Amino acid sequence: MPIAIKDYTWEESDTDVHITVPIKGNNSSKADLFSSDEYIKVNSPPYFFEMFLYAGVDDSKSVAQLGDGVIVFKLIKKELGIWGQLSSSTLGDKDKMKARRDDAVTEKHRRIEEETEEKRRKKREKEKLALNEQMRLENEEREKIHEIKQTEIRQATEEIEDWKKKHQVLPGDEPHPAYMTGHDDGDDEHDEEDDDEVHHTPEDKKALIDKLPPPRTRQNISVTFTPRVFPTPMRESRVHEEDEWLRKQAEARRIPEIEDEDLAPEERDPFWLKDKGDSFFKGGNFQAAVNAYNTAIRLNGKVPAFYSNRGACHLKLRNFIKCIEDCSKAIELLTPPVPANASSRLRAHTRRGTAFCELELYAEGLQDYVAALKIEPKNEQLRQDAERIRHVIQGTT
Incomplete structure (x- = not known):
């Protein structure tokens, strides 16, 4: 229950009132203050x-000063004069106090909204004035550029007119026809011969044809293309992601040398161990398959198929936590996502989603099934399983 402050002090003059409110042991800067024309409140x-x-x-001219454990209100009176008392006669009547308190809060909110709207109006006016000023400056700049262009056009026109006046052909200075036609006078006989049509005999035509170079011989040009691992054309491929995937595959194929006398030569090949684990899995011997995959991972821990297949064994053995860990590691190694590893990513997501659902973590399981559907959208079985998980989450089944 709040403790009412009674030991406040106040003093007044004809123009203002000073109220000092002590806050014992509290930080006055964190106090909640409220003031209006007829009501003030401090909540600390x-x-x-x-x-x-x-x-x-x-209230617009009044201020509150926050000090060390004390709050001082300086209130400016609306009308000059001495009050003689600080509190209103309403004090003691709870209904009237509540009504005046509500009226003060409502009036304060209305005033704040008016002030906010006034600030917005002034801001809009300033933005409008700034925009008009910017448009005026741009218009002046365009007019200056237009005037410069017109001046340059006038200067160019004047220069052309001056050049025409200087090179104007006067009467009697016309050039001789011989210069205009390009023929010399007195060579009329030669001109007539040039005007006659030239005729060629069949022999001349044959001689011209014989002089033509022979046609080019036809040849075949063999075009070879660089073989690509991925089926997509080079122009449509994601070169960086595909190169990264091929690099990871090459690293995974490198078999480290492990000194273990108990291992036979073929047991030092992790991919031989993978095939062995696959045969154990098909025969239903899931624990033996896990052991084979464990040795393969110890030899080479960068092949995602080892983890994904071991996760499938753990799923059969109901070791759901281990299944989730193995499938997560397989998905981590199956990056970047490229068409070549789409089927592996699909199996890893499906197995991990099943393990989540077995642990009743249906939301996480649904995420994996949705990821699998993005890889193979036409898989109807996956779609039905995802729908069943949604019903379980929604509580409709």
């Missing part, structure tokens, strides 16, 4: 202070 748990003023004050 566990202390509480409120006062219904004797007369109205100008």
